[in-house]
Amino acid sequence: MECQQCRGWLSEYLDGELSGADYEEMKSHLELCPDCRQVMDELAAITQEIILSIESIPIPTNLTFKILSVIKKEKEKAAKQLWLTGILLAVFASPLLIVFSRIISSVFYLVYATGTVFWRSLIAFVMDVSPWATVAIGISSLLVMIMGASIIKALLSKFEMDEVFQ
Amino acid sequence: MANAVIETNFRLIEQVQAGDSGAFTELILNYSAYVYRTAFAFFHNEAEAEDASQEIFLKVYRSIHRLNDVSAFPAWFKKVITTVCLDRIKGKHLELINESNFESISTTASGQWERRIELREALGRLSPEEREIVVLYNWQGYSYQEISELLEIPLGTVKSRLYSARMRLRKILSD
Numbered sequence: 159m160e161c162q163q164c165r166g167w168l169s170e171y172l173d174g175e176l177s178g179a180d181y182e183e184m185k186s187h188l189e190l191c192p193d194c195r196q197v198m199d200e201l202a203a204i205t206q207e208i209i210l211s212i213e214s215i216p217i218p219t220n221l222t223f224k225i226l227s228v229i230k231k232e233k234e235k236a237a238k239q240l241w242l243t244g245i246l247l248a249v250f251a252s253p254l255l256i257v258f259s260r261i262i263s264s265v266f267y268l269v270y271a272t273g274t275v276f277w278r279s280l281i282a283f284v285m286d287v288s289p290w291a292t293v294a295i296g297i298s299s300l301l302v303m304i305m306g307a308s309i310i311k312a313l314l315s316k317f318e319m320d321e322v323f324q
Numbered sequence: 325m326a327n328a329v330i331e332t333n334f335r336l337i338e339q340v341q342a343g344d345s346g347a348f349t350e351l352i353l354n355y356s357a358y359v360y361r362t363a364f365a366f367f368h369n370e371a372e373a374e375d376a377s378q379e380i381f382l383k384v385y386r387s388i389h390r391l392n393d394v395s396a397f398p399a400w401f402k403k404v405i406t407t408v409c410l411d412r413i414k415g416k417h418l419e420l421i422n423e424s425n426f427e428s429i430s431t432t433a434s435g436q437w438e439r440r441i442e443l444r445e446a447l448g449r450l451s452p453e454e455r456e457i458v459v460l461y462n463w464q465g466y467s468y469q470e471i472s473e474l475l476e477i478p479l480g481t482v483k484s485r486l487y488s489a490r491m492r493l494r495k496i497l498s499d
Contacts, residue, residue: 165491166487169483169486169487170483170487173468173486175483197494200498201491204490204497205490207440207443208462208463211440211443211447212361212364212459214441215360215361215364217356217357221356221360221377222352224377224378225356225378226349226352228378228381228382229352229381229382229385232382232386233345
């Protein structure tokens with residue numbers, strides 16, 4: 159083995175990455191060649207010292223504080239997002255809640271059933287009485303509605319709406 | 325193969341996963357030095373190493389609950405550190421200027437300490453590619469094959485780059 163080839167394999171030899179015939183060849187050459195052996199010893203020492211060298215890197219005094227601050231900000235951001243998500247969910251889910259809520263559904267059904275009964279009774283009543291009586295009832299109802307609207311308007315006109323909303 | 329070992333308190337990791345904020349503070353206190361030193365070894369730039377350390381812990385904070393097996397924490401943590409550092413090197417495509425304030429080698433410094441500082445400075449003078457491969461192999465403890473996958477380079481390139489990095493370190497130190 160030539161010295162040039164040996165130098166090329168030194169790194170792998172040191173890392174235990176050579177095997178079989180290559181390893182044996184390297185071993186024999188290193189035993190015979192003091193120059194290559196010296197290079198190997200130097201590389202081995204450097205490899206060993208790299209860890210100690212990195213372990214001796216000084217740490218900035220405020221490093222931990224800075225990291226903790228970043229994490230604190232992240233927590234605050236996450237808390238805000240949680241609130242926002244909760245509110246948005248409540249807003250978007252509320253119609254669904256109304257539709258699917260059993261109580262609300264029951265109330266809707268009750269209103270529907272009552273309305274149906276009332277409507278059928280009205281139809282039956284109209285069918286039974288004379289047409290003139292129906293017209294008279296219709297006119298009376300219209301008058302009652304106009305009167306009711308006037309009363310409500312009069313009541314509201316005396317109200318200070320601004321104060322109510324303030 | 326000698327490399328830095330991440331000593332792990334698995335009980336602490338479980339507490340962190342359970343959402344104990346005090347445990348996460350303890351995790352930061354325990355590992356911030358290791359994380360910073362690893363980042364500094366990659367960049368040889370204090371500001372970049374600090375920023376990377378913050379990013380690493382932020383990633384850990386966001387994703388540690390997804391770690392199913394606590395015993396896998398050391399390998400997972402090492403991967404997070406490596407990924408953040410390599411992404412920063414890749415993303416910036418810049419030759420970081422060595423801004424670190426290395427201790428000046430005083431005549432009173434012990435030989436051992438002096439040698440460590442010299443070696444640190446020599447690491448700083450390597451190209452980013454050479455330095456990352458030395459850090460990955462000698463400090464992080466990745467195998468040739470793992471480095472080849474991490475850096476997406478052929479195995480032969482890993483071997484030749486590691487060899488040339490070590491030979492350059494030897495030359496810098498002997499000059």
